[in-house]
Amino acid sequence: MSRGRLHVRVAAPAGGSPGAGGDDPGEPSVEFLVTCEHGGNRVPARYSALFRGRERLLATHRGYDPGALAMARTLAQALRATLVVSTVSRLLVELNRSPGRQFLFSPVMRNAAAAVRDEVCRRYYVPYRTEVEAIIARAVNAGRRVVHVSSHSFAPVLAGSMRSADVGLLYDPLRSGERELCHRWQAALRARAPQWSTRRNYPYLGRSDGFTTWLRQRFPERCYLGIELEINQKHVRDRRTVPIAARNAVAAALRDALGR
Ligand SMILES: [Zn+2]
Numbered sequence: 001m002s003r004g005r006l007h008v009r010v011a012a013p014a015g016g017s018p019g020a021g022g023d024d025p026g027e028p029s030v031e032f033l034v035t036c037e038h039g040g041n042r043v044p045a046r047y048s049a050l051f052r053g054r055e056r057l058l059a060t061h062r063g064y065d066p067g068a069l070a071m072a073r074t075l076a077q078a079l080r081a082t083l084v085v086s087t088v089s090r091l092l093v094e095l096n097r098s099p100g101r102q103f104l105f106s107p108v109m110r111n112a113a114a115a116v117r118d119e120v121c122r123r124y125y126v127p128y129r130t131e132v133e134a135i136i137a138r139a140v141n142a143g144r145r146v147v148h149v150s151s152h153s154f155a156p157v158l159a160g161s162m163r164s165a166d167v168g169l170l171y172d173p174l175r176s177g178e179r180e181l182c183h184r185w186q187a188a189l190r191a192r193a194p195q196w197s198t199r200r201n202y203p204y205l206g207r208s209d210g211f212t213t214w215l216r217q218r219f220p221e222r223c224y225l226g227i228e229l230e231i232n233q234k235h236v237r238d239r240r241t242v243p244i245a246a247r248n249a250v251a252a253a254l255r256d257a258l259g260r
Contacts, residue, residue, distance in 0.1 A: 028143055028144055028222075029145070031081075031139040031144045031146050032079040032080065032082070032149075033084070033136065033146055033148040033149075034075045034079065034081045034150075035072070035083070035150045035151070036068050036069050036071075036086065037096045037128075038065035038068055038090050038095070038153075039064065039072065039085040039086055039151075040088065040089065041058045041063035041087075041089040042087045043091075044088070047092060047112075047116070050112055057091065057108075058089055059239070061154070061155040061233060062090070063089050065153040067233060067240065068152050071151045071229065071247055072149075072151035074244070074247040074248065074250075075151060075229070075251050078251035078252065078254070078255060079251070079255070079258075082135055084131060086124070090106070091106040092106075092109065092120055093105060093120045093124050095124070095211065096152075096210050098214045101209050104125075105117055129211070132211070132215075133215065136148065136218075137219075140223045140224065145223050145224070147181070147225045147227075147258070148212065148225065148226045149227050149228075152230045153231045153232070153233045154203050154204075154230045154232060155233055156232055156234040163203050164199075165197045165203065165232060166197050166198065167232070168198075168199055168201070168202045168204070168228075169198065169200050169230075170200075170204055170210075170212075170227065170229075171226070172207050172216060172226075173201070175221045178206070178225050178226065178227055181225060181257055182227060185227075185254050185256075186198045186200060187257075188257050189250065189253040191256075192249045193246065193249045193250075203230065204230070206228060212226030212227065213226075231250070
């Protein structure tokens, strides 16, 4: 399998500098990275037998994050960010879990032979995570600070309970840069879309296991900010996208928060 089929980079910083960089020479310049770990529910043909009869499950939020891919593209465009996405179903391998953690593999894959799971890791999990880490490492080694937004969506009702927010911003409260950026993003979104409720560290905690949590262990606060954006799937149309006006509001609010 070629790496290009796994994930596509549709936007790269033009002209070397993606922007940022304060006028203050002491301030590191900023590079933006947008990722989408749950962008699709594709099952590659060589594993399709494992998913026979699971088509309905694949079509649910357990198969992918409806709307998250389009949101990621809009954000990447607005920020002129590097974009890395996966459209392989999370039921094949969960890219947003750390190695060795529970739920790396879904119940469907737990029934597969260990050799098949290892192969799936080699083909999909390792290349995706390695590429994202390498992008951040390159920027950091060049003296830049990376602001990473990982685009997700959440089911409006889970285990019988209704989730109240329209947007969730997940971060590590112990990292002041992430905390302050999310406060500003929340305030800006309230101003731009007052009908929407935005909550911080909801419906999940930013410090729970996830890709950004893993990356925080590798890159210190001064050079890496990792935020997970969660959009309520009740806003998703045709199981694919949140309307463009709403996506633009989320992206514009982030730009407001970043002062650009
Ligand atoms: Zn997700």
